[in-house]
Amino acid sequence: MRHAAVTYGAALAAMLAAGCGYTPPGKPNPADRPRTPAQITDFDFLFQQNCTGCHGDDGKFGPAPPLNDPIFLAIVPDAELLDVITNGRDGTPMPAFARRLEGPLEEDQIKIIAEGLKKHWKSSKLSEDKLPPYTVAAKDEATSTADTEAGKKVFARACASCHGDNGQGSSEGHKPGRINDPDLLSLMSNQTLRRIIITGRPDLGMPSFAEDDGRPGDYQPLTSEEIDALVALLASWRNQPRSGATVTLNVRK
Amino acid sequence: MKQDSPMMQHLKHAAAWCDHRLGISEVWLPMMRHPVPKSVEGPMGWWYVFGSASLTFLMIQILTGIGLAMVYVPSASEAYESLLYLDYEQPLGWFLRALHYYAGSGMVVMVLVHMTQVFLQGAYKYPRELTWVVGVFLLLCVLGMFFSGQILRWDPDAYWGLAVAGSMAGRVPFLGPVIVHTLLGGDIIGGESLSRFFTLHVFVIPGALLGLLAVHLWLVLRCGVSKPPRPGESVDPRTYDAEYEQELKNGVPFLGEAMVKDMLFSALATIVVVLIASILGPKGPTDPPLPTMGGANPRPEWPFLWIFAMLALSPRDVETFIMLVFPVVVIVILVLVPFVSNRGERSPSRRPVAVLVVIVTYTALGVLTYLGATAPWSPKMHAWTGDAIPVSMVERSNVSELVGSTVFQYKNCRNCHALDGIGGRRGPDLTDVGTRLTRDQLIDQVSNGTPGGGLMPAFGKQITPAEMTILVDFLVSLRPEGTKPAGWATPEPSLGEAPPQAAASTDDRDET
Numbered sequence: 001m002r003h004a005a006v007t008y009g010a011a012l013a014a015m016l017a018a019g020c021g022y023t024p025p026g027k028p029n030p031a032d033r034p035r036t037p038a039q040i041t042d043f044d045f046l047f048q049q050n051c052t053g054c055h056g057d058d059g060k061f062g063p064a065p066p067l068n069d070p071i072f073l074a075i076v077p078d079a080e081l082l083d084v085i086t087n088g089r090d091g092t093p094m095p096a097f098a099r100r101l102e103g104p105l106e107e108d109q110i111k112i113i114a115e116g117l118k119k120h121w122k123s124s125k126l127s128e129d130k131l132p133p134y135t136v137a138a139k140d141e142a143t144s145t146a147d148t149e150a151g152k153k154v155f156a157r158a159c160a161s162c163h164g165d166n167g168q169g170s171s172e173g174h175k176p177g178r179i180n181d182p183d184l185l186s187l188m189s190n191q192t193l194r195r196i197i198i199t200g201r202p203d204l205g206m207p208s209f210a211e212d213d214g215r216p217g218d219y220q221p222l223t224s225e226e227i228d229a230l231v232a233l234l235a236s237w238r239n240q241p242r243s244g245a246t247v248t249l250n251v252r253k
Numbered sequence: 254m255k256q257d258s259p260m261m262q263h264l265k266h267a268a269a270w271c272d273h274r275l276g277i278s279e280v281w282l283p284m285m286r287h288p289v290p291k292s293v294e295g296p297m298g299w300w301y302v303f304g305s306a307s308l309t310f311l312m313i314q315i316l317t318g319i320g321l322a323m324v325y326v327p328s329a330s331e332a333y334e335s336l337l338y339l340d341y342e343q344p345l346g347w348f349l350r351a352l353h354y355y356a357g358s359g360m361v362v363m364v365l366v367h368m369t370q371v372f373l374q375g376a377y378k379y380p381r382e383l384t385w386v387v388g389v390f391l392l393l394c395v396l397g398m399f400f401s402g403q404i405l406r407w408d409p410d411a412y413w414g415l416a417v418a419g420s421m422a423g424r425v426p427f428l429g430p431v432i433v434h435t436l437l438g439g440d441i442i443g444g445e446s447l448s449r450f451f452t453l454h455v456f457v458i459p460g461a462l463l464g465l466l467a468v469h470l471w472l473v474l475r476c477g478v479s480k481p482p483r484p485g486e487s488v489d490p491r492t493y494d495a496e497y498e499q500e501l502k503n504g505v506p507f508l509g510e511a512m513v514k515d516m517l518f519s520a521l522a523t524i525v526v527v528l529i530a531s532i533l534g535p536k537g538p539t540d541p542p543l544p545t546m547g548g549a550n551p552r553p554e555w556p557f558l559w560i561f562a563m564l565a566l567s568p569r570d571v572e573t574f575i576m577l578v579f580p581v582v583v584i585v586i587l588v589l590v591p592f593v594s595n596r597g598e599r600s601p602s603r604r605p606v607a608v609l610v611v612i613v614t615y616t617a618l619g620v621l622t623y624l625g626a627t628a629p630w631s632p633k634m635h636a637w638t639g640d641a642i643p644v645s646m647v648e649r650s651n652v653s654e655l656v657g658s659t660v661f662q663y664k665n666c667r668n669c670h671a672l673d674g675i676g677g678r679r680g681p682d683l684t685d686v687g688t689r690l691t692r693d694q695l696i697d698q699v700s701n702g703t704p705g706g707g708l709m710p711a712f713g714k715q716i717t718p719a720e721m722t723i724l725v726d727f728l729v730s731l732r733p734e735g736t737k738p739a740g741w742a743t744p745e746p747s748l749g750e751a752p753p754q755a756a757a758s759t760d761d762r763d764e765t
Contacts, residue, residue: 026534028340028347036541053638053662061644063658093656093663095638104638169651177651183719184653187660204648204655 038106043116046109050097059121060203064094065192070123071199071208075134081114089189131210132224136194136231144232151233154226158209167237176206180237193231197222288504290480293511297481300374301511302518303367304473307395309519310360310526311466314398317353318455325405327451329444332407336538351530357399359526361556364395369611372590375599376479379490382591384472387465389587394462396556401454403554407447408538410552415442415450417553417560421576477501478511482599489596558625559618566624633677636667643673650730657727660720664712672731680709687732691740695725 040046047059056062060069067073086107088096097103097110105113138147156165164170167180179185185193200208207214209222222230257265272278293301324343326335339346368388371377377385400418404411419442422432430440438445480486480500505511553561563575601608633640642658650658661667669679676682690698699721700713716724729738 024348024531024534026347026351026531028534030341033337033341034538034541049635049639051638052641053636053667054642054659056644056647057641061641061647063642063647063650063655063662093659095663174649175651177653179652181653183722184656186719187656187723 037104038109041109041112043112043120046105046113047116050105051113054093056203059117065195066199066201066203067117068121069199069202070121070126071131071210072134072195073118073122074126074128075131075198076195077134078114078118080134081117082110085110085114089191092187092189092192132198132222132227134195134198136190137228138190138232138235147229147232148236150226150229151231151236154222154230155233158222159230162206167234176204179234180240182238182240185234185238190231190235193234194227197227197230284474285508286506287474287477288501289478289507289511290500290504292481293478294505294509295481298511298514299518300370300481301478302515303363303370305515306519306522307360307363307367308466309523310356310363311462313356313523313526314353314360315459317349317356320349321353322455327405327448329407329447332405332447333538333541336406340535347535348530350535351533352527354536355526355530355533357402358555359522360395361399363522364392368392373601373604373607373611374479374482375488375597375601375604375607376482377591377595378488378597378599379493379595381472381476381479382595384469384476385591386588387469387472389584391462391465391469392587393584394458394465397458398454398462399554399556401450401458404447404450405454406536406538409540410537410554412442414553414557415446417557417564417576421580424573424577478507479599482601484598484600484602486600487596487598553625555622555626559621560625562621562625633668636676637662637665640667640672640676643675646672646731649734650727653723653726654730657723657725657730660724661727664716664720664724666724669709683728683731685732685736687729687738688736689739690728691738692725692729694739695728696721699724 040049048057051059051067052062054062054064055067056064058068060066065072084094085105086096086098087101088094088103095103097105099106155163155167159167162170162176163179167178169176169178196206198208198210200206202208209227212219212221275281292298321339324335324339324346326332336350339350341347343349371385371388400414404414404418415437419433419437422436423429425432434440436446436449437443438449477497480497560575564572567575598604642662646658647655666683667676669677671678671682671684673684674682686695698709699716700711702709702711732738
């Protein structure tokens with residue numbers, strides 16, 4: 001009987017100890033307090049949860065075009081960022097994030113991300129003036145043959161060494177592989193093609209063509225027109241016959 | 254003899270008055286002192302402490318439950334916030350929640366151990382059949398409390414309980430829709446469902462539990478505590494009563510050593526639970542409830558993990574059986590136990606079948622619970638936007654594979670399939686799927702999903718041919734550096750990595 005009293009007393013003491021002074025390990029840490037998704041307003045968290053899947057941790061080394069790229073951030077207009085994140089890019093894997101388009105984010109959260117990109121990663125050293133403008137001339141597929149002809153010349157000069165004469169890929173290795181593939185190109189917007197040519201993929205070894213950093217002395221950065229001509233060429237490859245490579249989706253009933 | 258003070262005299266008088274009217278020393282004291290078989294005083298008596306420990310936990314549950322009910326708001330918009338208030342603002346509110354959770358868990362454990370002991374020692378045999386049957390329903394009440402309690406947390410985990418309850422009820426023939434409507438307070442899971450389960454958790458099930466408990470305790474008193482079994486002593490309903498009466502002639506009062514054992518064990522169990530609660534803290538709430546509760550990643554509480562595992566592991570056609578028929582079968586079997594064998598040997602050493610049944614049951618439950626706890630079958634809802642493609646894969650990708658991996662994310666494949674161990678675990682990790690499946694097999698798998706409407710949905714109608722081509726480019730490339738793709742038969746060094754069979758059948762995509 002007395003034993004029971006003692007043990008109950010010990011239990012009580014443990015409870016009291018839990019109450020005052022010493023913090024037991026089970027007490028929830030306020031920092032872990034869960035928030036409703038709409039309450040989250042810090043850029044890092046929003047970016048991590050919504051963008052790293054494609055654009056990579058820290059905005060680079062992801063499969064989608066890097067967002068943490070000083071040239072990109074120097075030229076991309078604020079309105080464009082807001083628009084892409086809100087509405088996504090039709091026909092490409094860039095999804096719409098706005099709630100009204102069944103995305104996961106509130107308008108103000110999209111704004112936080114759009115503004116945060118520049119706030120976090122933009123470099124003050126680069127000035128927009130010396131770089132070609134971001135926006136592509138031909139947003140849609142309509143490209144003239146004159147452009148594609150001009151494009152072929154620029155391609156031979158600037159791109160063929162890595163991507164092959166006709167974009168069929170180099171014979172040497174696996175990378176960078178074929179870029180004249182209609183299936184591939186149909187999943188990339190003209191806007192992104194232009195942007196990739198301007199910025200390159202510095203994370204993956206494709207240089208920027210709008211800058212002469214690290215290039216030989218006589219190197220001429222591509223002009224805005226040359227870039228559009230290249231985009232026109234790549235866009236025209238979308239209409240090539242598919243080299244028998246197209247899958248037939250034999251969906252069973 | 255010293256004269257009591259007038260005050261004392263009045264008090265004694267009042268006490269005697271109450272005692273006379275209530276019949277404490279006349280009825281209740283003798284009841285507490287009812288004799289129990291003598292051997293309960295010995296070490297065998299320690300087998301008899303689990304029932305009273307369950308009772309102790311029930312007291313804790315009632316007390317902590319009352320405390321929680323003072324703060325908890327059973328409304329869809331405020332339930333979750335009120336739990337956060339308890340966890341983070343109300344002094345010791347977190348401890349109250351933790352204790353309620355772990356004492357509740359302790360109760361399930363104690364009830365199960367108690368039942369197992371009664372089963373193994375044949376204590377359910379004549380004349381205690383009804384005590385067992387009532388006990389089975391008490392177990393159901395305790396599980397019902399756990400089930401409804403997890404729903405009150407109103408976080409994504411709550412969703413599991415609701416979804417299972419809803420789809421279980423919906424399968425009842427004829428009455429299904431009516432039951433679903435009553436249980437969920439509507440046709441779908443919503444705010445009303447929370448009110449319904451609050452009512453179940455706070456009024457209906459506790460009411461039933463206390464009622465059944467009264468009957469259970471009365472039966473314990475009426476039939477007496479069973480004598481610890483000894484091999485060779487067998488129960489015969491015709492002679493048992495006389496033998497038991499004889500046994501009690503040299504019995505010992507319950508209010509003595511037996512009670513001390515009960516109290517010691519209960520105290521120990523309480524201390525353990527208090528320690529666990531203060532070390533591990535409250536359970537959940539996890540992520541906030543989503544407006545629709547969709548996109549949840551629900552997980553049941555531990556007593557139900559085994560059902561979770563069973564549902565996840567069995568093909569869809571047997572789901573109705575598992576949800577509807579199986580529980581009824583289990584309950585009927587439990588209820589029938591004392592009617593199948595209410596006589597004969599009680600000692601486990603003479604009842605190998607009973608021992609085997611216990612071992613098999615617990616092994617099965619243990620394995621299923623382990624599977625339910627470790628294999629996270631549930632999809633991971635943020636993986637497609639939040640889990641980066643491993644940098645090593647990005648770095649070795651060519652342009653098609655890069656875009657293919659964005660399609661992989663975009664089509665939510667990642668929510669169920671991990672890469673390098675990161676991502677959902679509903680389906681297999683795809684880090685080296687390129688060594689296992691050929692291009693054709695991959696296209697077939699993505700288009701048609703798991704054969705027979707299994708776990709993986711068919712994407713054929715939700716994906717364009719271009720997306721499929723590029724996606725499969727990426728999947729084929731998923732293999733360790735230097736290894737050949739699946740289906741590679743005749744090495745042709747000059748041709749790089751083309752798998753001849755695949756190339757022959759669908760296309761010339763892999764670099765030639």
